[in-house]
Amino acid sequence: MRFLKTLGYVLALPLILVAIWWASTLGETNFFVPTPALLAEAFAETWFGERIVSDVLPSIGRLVVGVVSAIIIGIVAGLLIGSIKWLRDLTEPVLEFFRAIPPPVLVPVLMLLMGITDGMKVAVIISGCVWPVLLNTIEGVRAIDGVLSDSAHTYGIHGWARVKYLVLPSAGPQIMAGIRQCLSIGLILMVISEMFASSSGLGFTIVQFQRSFAIPEMWSGIVVLGLIGVALSFIFQWTERRVLRWYHGLREVENAV
């Protein structure tokens, strides 16, 4: 019974919206707004074929490579900059400036430097995604509890053990917040780099559909992007719950008090 209730909450509004959409397109033949049936048909026709191999998978591959590299670079550099004070003071203004540059602006720049290659697209994704991870890691490392840090010091915990047992766990929530931002920026940059300069990939295909006025196909491409976004956000939430299980447990206990 409880399960049914939850299911009702999850499905009710989407069903209502689809019903409204269906009803409002029923009698009409508006060129820009396909009926749900037409969209579903276009979706199946367009994306369940060779396009998965030729456009969707390469896009996702570039996204994953870019985001993972950005996360690794961001965390490593962030740990370094966060734990050395003079380095932090030295780099802070420059980093703040780089973060303030809207990442899509770097697409033409990197296109110029690297040509139109897969490497350029990955570089675009990294150059935009690295900042939230990096700056959040720095903040997280900086905000380590002083008492904890001193205790670790007194117990002679140094080097890698210190990073693993003290620094990473206490900066963890901040780092995860950075990664969450980094995912959506990565998806945006993947699409833009392909819209701007590419002969394959999701962004390219969608623009292609739009230019040739293949409206239902264009809509179905938008749906694919939406689904990737939703999938990413679910994967992130699942991972975050695992990685920060201790933290959420702690919060629950604190909130219960």
Add this chain to the structure above:
Amino acid sequence: MTQEAVTANTAAPIPRGRKQPAKKLPSKQLLGIAGIIGFLLLWELVPRVGIVEPRFLPPASEVIAALITDFGLTAFWVAVGETMLAWAIGLVMAIVLAVVLGFIIGSSMFLRKFTNSTVEFLRPIPSVALIPLAVLLFGVKIESTLMLVVYASFWQVFIQVLYGVADVDNVAMQTAKSYGLGAMARVRHVVFPTALPYLMTGIRLAASVALILAITAELVIGSPGLGREIALAQSGGAISGMYALVLATGLIGVVINLVMRFIERKTLSWHSSIRSEVIV
């Protein structure tokens, strides 16, 4: 422009610097300036020595000269104005929409549950996916930019408002009820102050997201503004000009961040997160 970059950048760490003893401040700022100078020197040297061809990456001095020339051009300020107009209108529309909807949905448990799945589905859809749609609907006009800006920044504010409204202290709410405060008065005196810090964080995030989307739309769609100028400079081979415009967008980003931080500090001067920062 160097002067401007230096002042704009060193201004950023000041509020945090207040936590530390006053005598440490100068060395921190000196290091920051040294970092900027070091970065500019590196940028100057890389193309000059020939690690990267100057054709693709002009030295810093050239780019900065190009930016200073830009400052004297009306066309540059027109483009800046167009970008900032799209940014401001889009941001205000998103905030108004998000605050109204956020307070309505956030204050009802039923509505929160009812809309949750739809919100969770719509939120991660990257706003750039709407670019083809915007082009079809509005063409290369400011409306296209606005559509992307509003969609992207709406969620930032909306989610924060939802969290903020959910965070209202039960005891405070019960107290207000037993003192006979009406629904509107409760929103005004209990819910709003609780949600305000969340709202301000949302607005700060939305402000930078709105800038990103405004410039992206101009870059990809070609609606008027700095983004289009960058695309034009790149395809026209005006490389230093392109880098100068990229620098300009970065400066605008820094200024927006500073202004938003300032507004946040002013509006939340009563809140403990801000107070502790100043007193300690």
